[in-house]
Amino acid sequence: xxxxxxxxxxxxxxxxxxxxxxxxxxxxxxxxxxxxxxxxxxxxxxxxxxxxxxxxxxxxxxxxxxxxxxxxxxxxxxxxxxxxxxxxxxxxxxxxxxxxxxxxxxxxxxxxxxxxxxxxxxxxxxxxxxxxxxxxxxxxxxxxxxxxxxxxxxxxxxxxxxxxxxxxxxxxxxxxxxxxxxxxxxxxxxxxxxxxxxxxxxxxxxxxxxxxxxxxxxxxxxxxxxxxxxxxxxxxxxxxxxxxxxxxxxxxxxxxxxxxxxxxxxxxxxxxxxxxxxxxxxxxxxxxxxxxxxxxxxxxxxxxxxxxxxxxxxxxxxxxxxxxxxxxxxxxxxxxxxxxxxxxxxxxxxxxxxxxxxxxxxxxxxxxxxxxxxxxxxxxxxxxxxxxxxxxxxxxxxxxxxxxxxxxxxxxxxxxxxxxxxxxxxxxxxxxxxxxxxxxxxxxxxxxxxxxxxxxxxxxxxxxxxxxxxxxxxxxxxxxxxxxxxxxxxxxxxxxxxxxxxxxxxxxxxxxxxxxxxxxxxxxxxxxxxxxxxxxxxxxxxxxxxxxxxxxxxxxxxxxxxxxxxxxxxxxxxxxxxxxxxxxxxxxxxxxxxxxxxxxxxxxxxxxxxxxxxxxxxxxxxxxxxxxxxxxxxxxxxxxxxxxxxxxxxxxxxxxxxxxxxxxxxxxxxxxxxxxxxxxxxxxxxxxxxxxxxxxxxxxxxxxxxxxxxxxxxxxxxxxxxxxxxxxxxxxxxxxxxxxxxxxxxxxxxxxxxx
Amino acid sequence: xxxxxxxxxxxxxxxxxxxxxxxxxxxxxxxxxxxxxxxxxxxxxxxxxxxxxxxxxxxxxxxxxxxxxxxxxxxxxxxxxxxxxxxxxxxxxxxxxxxxxxxxxxxxxxxxxxxxxxxxxxxxxxxxxx
Numbered sequence: 001x002x003x004x005x006x007x008x009x010x011x012x013x014x015x016x017x018x019x020x021x022x023x024x025x026x027x028x029x030x031x032x033x034x035x036x037x038x039x040x041x042x043x044x045x046x047x048x049x050x051x052x053x054x055x056x057x058x059x060x061x062x063x064x065x066x067x068x069x070x071x072x073x074x075x076x077x078x079x080x081x082x083x084x085x086x087x088x089x090x091x092x093x094x095x096x097x098x099x100x101x102x103x104x105x106x107x108x109x110x111x112x113x114x115x116x117x118x119x120x121x122x123x124x125x126x127x128x129x130x131x132x133x134x135x136x137x138x139x140x141x142x143x144x145x146x147x148x149x150x151x152x153x154x155x156x157x158x159x160x161x162x163x164x165x166x167x168x169x170x171x172x173x174x175x176x177x178x179x180x181x182x183x184x185x186x187x188x189x190x191x192x193x194x195x196x197x198x199x200x201x202x203x204x205x206x207x208x209x210x211x212x213x214x215x216x217x218x219x220x221x222x223x224x225x226x227x228x229x230x231x232x233x234x235x236x237x238x239x240x241x242x243x244x245x246x247x248x249x250x251x252x253x254x255x256x257x258x259x260x261x262x263x264x265x266x267x268x269x270x271x272x273x274x275x276x277x278x279x280x281x282x283x284x285x286x287x288x289x290x291x292x293x294x295x296x297x298x299x300x301x302x303x304x305x306x307x308x309x310x311x312x313x314x315x316x317x318x319x320x321x322x323x324x325x326x327x328x329x330x331x332x333x334x335x336x337x338x339x340x341x342x343x344x345x346x347x348x349x350x351x352x353x354x355x356x357x358x359x360x361x362x363x364x365x366x367x368x369x370x371x372x373x374x375x376x377x378x379x380x381x382x383x384x385x386x387x388x389x390x391x392x393x394x395x396x397x398x399x400x401x402x403x404x405x406x407x408x409x410x411x412x413x414x415x416x417x418x419x420x421x422x423x424x425x426x427x428x429x430x431x432x433x434x435x436x437x438x439x440x441x442x443x444x445x446x447x448x449x450x451x452x453x454x455x456x457x458x459x460x461x462x463x464x465x466x467x468x469x470x471x472x473x474x475x476x477x478x479x480x481x482x483x484x485x486x487x488x489x490x491x492x493x494x495x496x497x498x499x500x501x502x503x504x505x506x507x508x509x510x511x512x513x514x515x516x517x518x519x520x521x522x523x524x525x526x527x528x529x530x531x532x533x534x535x536x537x538x539x540x541x542x543x544x545x546x547x548x549x550x551x552x553x554x555x556x557x558x559x560x561x562x563x564x565x566x567x568x569x570x571x572x573x574x575x576x577x578x579x580x581x582x583x584x585x586x587x588x589x590x591x592x593x594x595x596x597x598x599x600x601x602x603x604x605x606x607x608x609x610x611x612x613x614x615x616x617x618x619x620x621x622x623x624x625x626x627x628x629x630x631x632x633x634x635x636x637x638x639x640x641x642x643x644x645x646x647x648x649x650x651x652x653x654x655x656x657x658x659x660x661x662x663x664x665x666x667x668x669x670x671x672x673x674x675x676x677x678x679x680x681x682x683x684x685x686x687x688x689x690x691x692x693x694x695x696x697x698x699x700x701x702x703x704x705x706x707x708x709x710x711x712x713x714x715x716x717x718x719x720x721x722x723x724x725x726x727x728x729x730x731x732x733x734x735x736x737x738x739x740x741x742x743x744x745x746x747x748x749x750x751x752x753x754x755x
Numbered sequence: 756x757x758x759x760x761x762x763x764x765x766x767x768x769x770x771x772x773x774x775x776x777x778x779x780x781x782x783x784x785x786x787x788x789x790x791x792x793x794x795x796x797x798x799x800x801x802x803x804x805x806x807x808x809x810x811x812x813x814x815x816x817x818x819x820x821x822x823x824x825x826x827x828x829x830x831x832x833x834x835x836x837x838x839x840x841x842x843x844x845x846x847x848x849x850x851x852x853x854x855x856x857x858x859x860x861x862x863x864x865x866x867x868x869x870x871x872x873x874x875x876x877x878x879x880x881x882x883x884x885x
Contacts, residue, residue, distance in 0.1 A: 311852055311853065311854065312853060312854060315854070367822070367826045370826065370829045370830060371822070371825045371826055371829045373829075374829050374883050375883065376882065376883060377881060377882055377883060380881050380882050381882060384882065385777065386778070389770075389773070389774050389777060390774075392770065393767070393770050393771065393774060396763075396766065396767055396770055397767055400763045401762050401763045401766045401767075401801070401802075401805065401806060402763075402805070402806055405766075405802045405805075405806040405807065405810070406813060406817065408766075408770065408798070409798070409799070409802065409810075409813075409814060409817060410817055410821070412773070412795055412798065413817065413818065413821055414821065415773075415777065415791075416791055416795070417821070417825065419777065419787070419788075419791065420788070423787075431777070431778075432778055432779075436778075437778055437779055440778045441778070444771070444774060444778075448767070448771070
């Protein structure tokens with residue numbers, strides 16, 4: 001009764017877990033940076049996360065006026081509102097308060113001083129901020145701070161005047177970080193290093209910022225943080241390894257030959273088996289607990305989704321969750337409940353395996369004893385053995401290895417079993433008499449000769465051919481794109497259809513409802529001004545080759561895309577380059593790392609003609625924090641809500657001096673990119689945006705009439721197609737012709753697109 | 756001479772050596788077993804390279820099927836009949852639970868087990884001694 005009531009109490013917890021996991025939680029900018037910086041320096045908090053009930057309060061302005069003057073900083077949004085307290089801290093609490101300059105816009109200088117002098121602060125400059133005579137900072141700027149306080153300016157002099165400083169103020173430390181240092185991967189490494197050292201080093205209040213600087217820059221400031229710690233780590237690792245493998249090491253030292261003996265492994269297996277048997281009750285116990293949790297959980301899913309107990313749905317849901325192919329999909333969709341359920345299943349499977357393993361091992365052991373303990377009928381077994389071997393050899397000789405390899409393998413396994421059983425039953429390897437051997441030898445010769453003769457006459461090859469439909473028989477219908485594999489001896493049957501859409505097979509256009517004559521050509525055969533043509537998308541690498549060699553004007557996009565070309569003449573050494581990205585934040589965009597894929601020609605000689613090889617270099621440039629859901633305080637002020645965010649980050653182009661390049665923005669949907677600018681200092685460079693349409697498969701189209709030329713990248717062979725309108729189009733015949741011409745991929749893909 | 760490097764020819768050669776070692780064995784069982792294993796290893800390498808990239812997976816499945824087959828032929832026939840009975844009884848339960856796909860599986864298994872038991876009755880006494 002007690003147990004039952006306990007589980008009844010647990011049921012609402014299941015339901016809570018079930019429904020709470022699917023809710024979307026909004027994250028503010030401060031929360032985002034909190035999560036990022038906490039990995040490097042624990043003990044950072046924002047007002048929302050700072051533990052301690054009395055440190056957070058909702059205050060009226062009168063309360064604030066009463067409290068101000070102590071260790072309190074306050075911002076109010078509305079004079080009459082009771083909502084609006086931002087910073088309230090108890091004195092004596094350690095750790096750093098994380099503040100954004102955008103949160104301090106409403107504060108007076110005195111209030112800010114009050115905050116800074118009451119606690120250690122990490123100040124992220126995401127907007128222009130002036131702290132009296134002390135310093136000014138912005139997204140990528142920091143000026144006015146005393147040079148002795150600058151921590152990483154010399155180390156991060158990659159990007160203009162961006163700096164990170166630690167300012168001592170009223171006995172407390174204020175670490176000022178322009179936001180660019182957190183969104184640029186190259187700069188955030190420096191911040192990471194500094195905060196990690198800060199975490200290990202002296203706490204705030206000590207006048208030791210200089211010491212911290214040295215530690216950050218040299219890495220050998222303190223012996224116990226480097227060499228000694230490393231040595232201790234290695235010693236500990238060695239100790240653990242010796243502890244785990246103590247017995248094998250001892251045996252190895254005593255007599256290494258023990259590892260060559262079969263008994264050693266049998267003994268080890270027995271030890272493992274007895275261990276599993278002895279402690280299986282623990283696995284069983286946890287398995288029962290997991291089962292008790294699982295049943296209400298899975299029933300709740302059925303009630304939630306179907307409103308009823310549907311066993312079929314439960315099975316389908318479970319199988320769908322268990323399918324490892326769906327795992328990445330769950331991650332992409334943010335279905336963390338599914339991921340958690342999959343992990344639950346895996347734990348379940350592990351526990352089940354541990355419970356069943358001892359019985360399973362015993363069962364296998366017994367079954368092998370049973371199988372091999374049967375006494376064979378010698379006469380019958382010898383005939384079966386000889387018959388199987390002879391027939392296998394005949395089939396192998398006649399039909400070839402490709403067709404019969406599994407049959408032969410099965411036959412060999414069975415032969416091996418029969419031989420072992422016969423030897424066990426009768427204790428001799430001479431299974432056949434002299435007369436039988438002569439007879440078998442003759443039959444063997446005859447079979448091999450007959451089989452080879454059959455193949456020589458062409459029997460084998462015709463037998464190998466397998467005529468298959470274009471669409472597999474098991475499919476009632478297929479949806480394009482349709483992809484299928486085929487065997488070495490497959491031939492395709494005719495497959496007639498009357499499509500009113502273009503039909504592609506791999507990179508070949510084989511049918512177009514408006515163009516009876518189609519020429520599929522490689523892009524290297526492109527000639528301008530030859531009527532209708534389309535260019536298939538072959539990926540950025542191939543496009544780069546084409547753009548760098550042909551410089552086609554028609555591939556230039558009028559709007560901003562995620563692909564652009566920069567002339568190498570603009571790139572010079574000893575200059576600092578930066579990239580500005582305008583990201584559309586009118587809808588939710590998740591945080592991501594944005595990288596540049598830079599494609600350049602390996603050698604400039606290739607540009608003149610011939611086959612050019614293209615080098616790809618990946619450069620992470622922006623750790624985009626996401627488009628933030630406005631905080632409550634921001635919702636009150638509509639001006640705060642922006643529709644696009646601009647990030648300007650440094651890019652290192654020093655290795656690309658004088659090289660023309662095609663740059664792809666990776667990690668962000670190009671529809672979300674509103675603007676891209678490349679700067680040298682503060683001067684924008686000229687960039688040419690390129691058409692980039694990988695989703696449709698067609699890069700560019702120009703349809704005017706006549707023969708339709710289809711240009712593809714890396715086409716193995718040209719193909720001209722002449723279709724007669726009014727007749728059905730034989731797609732099966734076309735695919736078969738391509739297979740015979742050895743231009744059909746395996747697997748091949750039939751697809752279509754709007755043209 | 757190119758045909759000597761033809762996989763078909765090489766595999767046929769392996770099979771012939773295998774057959775010769777079975778039919779004209781040396782009389783030393785241990786050495787014979789080593790020869791079979793080596794030949795089977797060479798054959799498997801050929802098959803994985805030439806015939807199918809998934810050969811070893813297929814081989815593992817073949818071994819499993821063969822093991823099940825031989826176990827079924829070796830055990831007391833009552834095991835098979837009881838298992839068949841169990842699956843026959845499970846079939847209507849699956850239908851009641853509105854799981855027709857599983858009912859199909861259990862029905863198929865019961866049918867296979869009955870056929871298997873009959874085959875076992877026929878084989879016992881001919882291939883195996885009673």
